Amino acid sequence: MTTALPWLVLFLPLAAAAVITLGALRRPTLAARLSIGAVLFAFAGSLLLFSRGVTGETSFTWLDLGNLQVDFGLQLDPLSLLMLLVVAGVGSAIHIYSWGYMHDDPGLPRYFAGLSLFTFSMLGIVLATNLLQMFLFWELVGVSSYFLIGFWYERPSAAEACKKAFLTNRVGDFGFLLGIIVVWATLGTLNLGELKDLLAGDPRALGTVATLAGLLLFCGAVGKSAQFPLHVWLPDAMEGPTPVSALIHAATMVAAGVYMLCRVFFLLAVPGSAALEVIAWTGGVTSLLAALIAIQQSDIKRILAYSTLSQLGYMVLAVGVAGVGEAKNPAPAMYHLTTHACFKALLFLGAGSVIHALHHEQDIWRMGGLARRMPLTFWTFLIATLALCGVPPLSGFYSKDAILALAWESHHPALYALGVLVAVLTTFYMFRLVFVAFTGPAKSQAPDHAHESPAVMTVPLVLLAVPSALAGFWGIDAWFGRQYGVVTEPAASWLQHLVEPFVHAPVAAFGGLLAVAVGFGAAWFFYHGAVSDPLPAKLGALARAMRDRFYFDEIYERLIAWTQDALARVADVVDRWIIGGVLVKGTHGTVELMGRLLRLVQTGNLQTYAFLFAAGVVILLYFVVAR
Numbered sequence: 001m002t003t004a005l006p007w008l009v010l011f012l013p014l015a016a017a018a019v020i021t022l023g024a025l026r027r028p029t030l031a032a033r034l035s036i037g038a039v040l041f042a043f044a045g046s047l048l049l050f051s052r053g054v055t056g057e058t059s060f061t062w063l064d065l066g067n068l069q070v071d072f073g074l075q076l077d078p079l080s081l082l083m084l085l086v087v088a089g090v091g092s093a094i095h096i097y098s099w100g101y102m103h104d105d106p107g108l109p110r111y112f113a114g115l116s117l118f119t120f121s122m123l124g125i126v127l128a129t130n131l132l133q134m135f136l137f138w139e140l141v142g143v144s145s146y147f148l149i150g151f152w153y154e155r156p157s158a159a160e161a162c163k164k165a166f167l168t169n170r171v172g173d174f175g176f177l178l179g180i181i182v183v184w185a186t187l188g189t190l191n192l193g194e195l196k197d198l199l200a201g202d203p204r205a206l207g208t209v210a211t212l213a214g215l216l217l218f219c220g221a222v223g224k225s226a227q228f229p230l231h232v233w234l235p236d237a238m239e240g241p242t243p244v245s246a247l248i249h250a251a252t253m254v255a256a257g258v259y260m261l262c263r264v265f266f267l268l269a270v271p272g273s274a275a276l277e278v279i280a281w282t283g284g285v286t287s288l289l290a291a292l293i294a295i296q297q298s299d300i301k302r303i304l305a306y307s308t309l310s311q312l313g314y315m316v317l318a319v320g321v322a323g324v325g326e327a328k329n330p331a332p333a334m335y336h337l338t339t340h341a342c343f344k345a346l347l348f349l350g351a352g353s354v355i356h357a358l359h360h361e362q363d364i365w366r367m368g369g370l371a372r373r374m375p376l377t378f379w380t381f382l383i384a385t386l387a388l389c390g391v392p393p394l395s396g397f398y399s400k401d402a403i404l405a406l407a408w409e410s411h412h413p414a415l416y417a418l419g420v421l422v423a424v425l426t427t428f429y430m431f432r433l434v435f436v437a438f439t440g441p442a443k444s445q446a447p448d449h450a451h452e453s454p455a456v457m458t459v460p461l462v463l464l465a466v467p468s469a470l471a472g473f474w475g476i477d478a479w480f481g482r483q484y485g486v487v488t489e490p491a492a493s494w495l496q497h498l499v500e501p502f503v504h505a506p507v508a509a510f511g512g513l514l515a516v517a518v519g520f521g522a523a524w525f526f527y528h529g530a531v532s533d534p535l536p537a538k539l540g541a542l543a544r545a546m547r548d549r550f551y552f553d554e555i556y557e558r559l560i561a562w563t564q565d566a567l568a569r570v571a572d573v574v575d576r577w578i579i580g581g582v583l584v585k586g587t588h589g590t591v592e593l594m595g596r597l598l599r600l601v602q603t604g605n606l607q608t609y610a611f612l613f614a615a616g617v618v619i620l621l622y623f624v625v626a627r
Contacts (some may be wrong), residue, residue, distance in 0.1 A: 005054075008041070013123065025110065032109075036092075055078075083126045091122075094247050094345065102241060130192055145248060168230050172222045179219065199266055210273035225258055225312045231289070232549075258319065269328045283320055288310075289309075290306045291307075307388065335398075336396075336402070350380055354367070367444075385430045395469065404508035405508035409505070420515050432526070
């Protein structure tokens with residue numbers, strides 16, 4: 001790979017962020033054009049690299065410290081090429097949409113500077129050739145997401161949300177860093193290509209630390225991809241602007257964890273490691289937990305946030321079950337990541353269109369009748385909903401089917417059943433949203449003056465609707481399969497492709513369709529035409545627990561109070577009374593007391609001095625004679 005194009009794709013967004021910060025903070029139009037132009041160039045460059053099938057690695061020595069030599073480089077292969085398209089493509093749509101959504105915000109230049117920095121950081125993760133380089137871009141994603149989530153920092157809720165996201169991710173990132181150190185200490189290199197070759201020659205090279213290294217690396221994905229138990233930051237990230245929510249929850253930040261797991265899959269699937277089993281069940285539990293919570297949320301963005309959590313759980317589950325058998329192919333996880341990036345970005349941008357039309361109203365129980373007033377937003381939102389639920393022939397059907405088929409074929413019937421159950425719940429809560437917000441009766445005066453959003457916001461919706469509907473026919477799974485040595489023949493016709501899942505994996509395909517039917521039927525029964533939520537009266541305490549997110553925030557608050565706060569109080573006592581009181585003030589007080597006592601003999605009276613001198617001589621003679 002000799003072309004300079006990948007370097008331009010990576011660094012142009014950084015250049016845009018720098019120029020905006022240094023010279024365009026008072027020129028919103030220039031800032032928007034710089035940021036949008038940079039990401040559009042990144043997308044065009046990514047598309048050119050993908051179409052030409054450019055592969056290879058280019059790097060230069062960055063750190064050379066004794067036994068540690070780290071290169072800074074770019075790696076292009078089937079995995080990174082398509083991920084570049086996802087990040088830059090979805091990012092381009094979100095940038096353009098942002099120009100309309102945030103047009104009147106006084107902080108617009110600062111917003112676009114943050115978007116460009118975030119894009120640069122994500123592209124850096126995708127192209128990284130070694131674990132240390134990936135970790136640095138990983139941290140840059142955390143920093144830039146902190147800026148974006150807390151963009152409206154004058155709001156206490158936004159300020160708290162960005163701190164919560166940043167600190168929660170630091171927990172996972174600490175484990176990720178420890179995993180990198182374990183890998184380097186054991187194998188002597190951090191270069192991904194060298195690590196892969198080394199383990200191909202000696203699969204047991206990690207020895208007894210194989211499971212430990214895998215789980216520590218997984219900690220990074222638990223934080224970034226918001227897996228249980230570090231999932232609590234993601235819903236609160238809704239305090240940022242809606243395009244930021246789309247950016248974080250679609251193809252970028254939360255997808256970084258899944259991408260990293262697929263990139264280092266060869267480290268997780270080594271013989272003797274139990275890491276993949278833990279990963280699979282973590283993803284399954286997260287998927288079910290988030291789907292249950294989404295059922296009782298009323299904020300349109302929070303429903304989509306918990307939906308993202310649930311779908312990320314699906315992807316992590318797919319990585320976990322991919323280690324069974326000889327193929328060891330996590331391509332279904334990347335397949336679902338790609339399709340999910342399109343339809344989830346579309347859902348968030350559709351939600352942003354609704355919020356914009358209703359003057360920042362986000363409660364679905366104050367909406368209704370929007371399908372007539374905002375037809376373009378409604379139909380694109382419906383396409384994305386159907387794709388998310390897994391309705392054929394939309395893209396989500398094929399990617400979700402690939403995960404269910406992988407779970408069934410890897411002899412994990414419990415995880416397969418859990419996946420089908422989550423598919424039921426997904427259809428239920430998404431059509432609950434559609435029936436209440438779009439097709440049901442108006443429940444307040446907020447929708448009375450709603451109208452379709454301007455073209456700068458609706459055109460990205462239409463553009464994202466295309467891959468949301470058709471990406472299942474584009475051979476994405478076969479493309480990712482090449483990364484893991486799996487070659488599949490493309491279907492001879494679109495009709496053959498349409499029925500292929502029912503032929504090759506009928507249990508998964510029919511299970512997914514049954515889930516859609518059951519979920520839709522339940523949503524129709526409870527919410528078609530509803531003006532209030534009937535579930536709280538029927539489920540009682542369970543509904544309250546789902547509405548209150550199973551009290552995880554309260555549990556963590558108590559846990560921190562019992563551990564960190566208690567330790568802080570003990571440290572305060574030690575510092576205040578032992579170190580500051582006994583040691584510092586005690587020493588000072590003793591010296592001061594002795595000084596005061598000694599000062600008493602300094603009277604200035606010659607008779608007193610003569611008496612003390614004589615007394616001293618007597619004492620001295622006493623000791624001499626006595627000895």
